[in-house]
Amino acid sequence: LEEAAFQLQQIFRIDISIALNILGIESMRAGHCRVAFTCFKLAADRGYSKAQFNVGLCYEHGRGTEKDLEKAGFYYCQAASSCHPMAQYRYARYLLQHGPGRPWDRHHKAVTLLEQAAVAGITEAQAYLGVFYMRGLQPQEKRGLKYLLLAANSGDAQSRFHVGVCYEQGLGVQRDLAEALRHYRQSAAAGNRQARERLRA
Numbered sequence: 017l018e019e020a021a022f023q024l025q026q027i028f029r030i031d032i033s034i035a036l037n038i039l040g041i042e043s044m045r046a047g048h049c050r051v052a053f054t055c056f057k058l059a060a061d062r063g064y065s066k067a068q069f070n071v072g073l074c075y076e077h078g079r080g081t082e083k084d085l086e087k088a089g090f091y092y093c094q095a096a097s098s099c100h101p102m103a104q105y106r107y108a109r110y111l112l113q114h115g116p117g118r119p120w121d122r123h124h125k126a127v128t129l130l131e132q133a134a135v136a137g138i139t140e141a142q143a144y145l146g147v148f149y150m151r152g153l154q155p156q157e158k159r160g161l162k163y164l165l166l167a168a169n170s171g172d173a174q175s176r177f178h179v180g181v182c183y184e185q186g187l188g189v190q191r192d193l194a195e196a197l198r199h200y201r202q203s204a205a206a207g208n209r210q211a212r213e214r215l216r217a
Contacts, residue, residue, distance in 0.1 A: 056071045
C-alpha cells in the first residue's frame with residue numbers, strides 16, 4: 017500500500033510538472049513572458065527536466081526574468097544531468113564560454129556533453145563538434161568531418177559548406193573537387209552565402 021501511494025505521488029508530481037511546463041510554453045507564445053517563467057520555474061523546482069531547460073533559456077535570454085548566465089548554466093546543468101539533449105548542448109557551450117573551475121576540466125566535461133547531445137541527434141551539437149574538431153589545437157579532421165556530415169544530413173547549410181571545404185582542401189578525406197562542388201551547390205541552394213561566394217570563386 018505504501019508503495020502504491022508513493023507511485024501515485026510520483027505520477028501526480030510529474031503530471032503537475034508537465035501541465036505547468038505546457039502552460040509556460042503557451043504563455044510564452046502569447047507573449048506573457050513573466051507568467052511563462054513562473055510556470056517553468058515551478059515545474060523545474062519539482063525536478064522536471066524540460067522545464068529546467070526552459071528556465072535556463074529564460075535566464076540566458078532575459079525572457080520573463082533578469083538575464084543571468086550563471087543561473088542559466090545552473091538550470092541547464094540540472095536538465096543535462098537528466099539526459100536532456102538540448103540542455104547538454106547548451107550547458108556544454110556555457111562551460112566552454114563562462115563556466116567555473118579549471119579550463120581542462122570544463123573542456124573535458126563540455127566535450128563529453130557535446131558528444132552525448134550529438135549522438136542524440138542535436139544538429140547544433142553535431143555542427144559545433146565538427147568545427148571544434150577541425151579547428152582545435154590538435155585537429156582531428158576525420159572526427160570533425162563525421163560530425164559535420166551528420167549536421168549537414170540534418171539540413172544544416174553551414175555544415176554542408178564546411179563539408180565542401182573539407183573535400184576541396186582534403187581535410188579528413190581524399191581531396192575531391194567534384195564532391196566539394198556538390199556540397200557547395202547543396203549549401204548554396206539552402207541559402208548559405210559563403211557557399212554561393214565559393215562557387216563564384
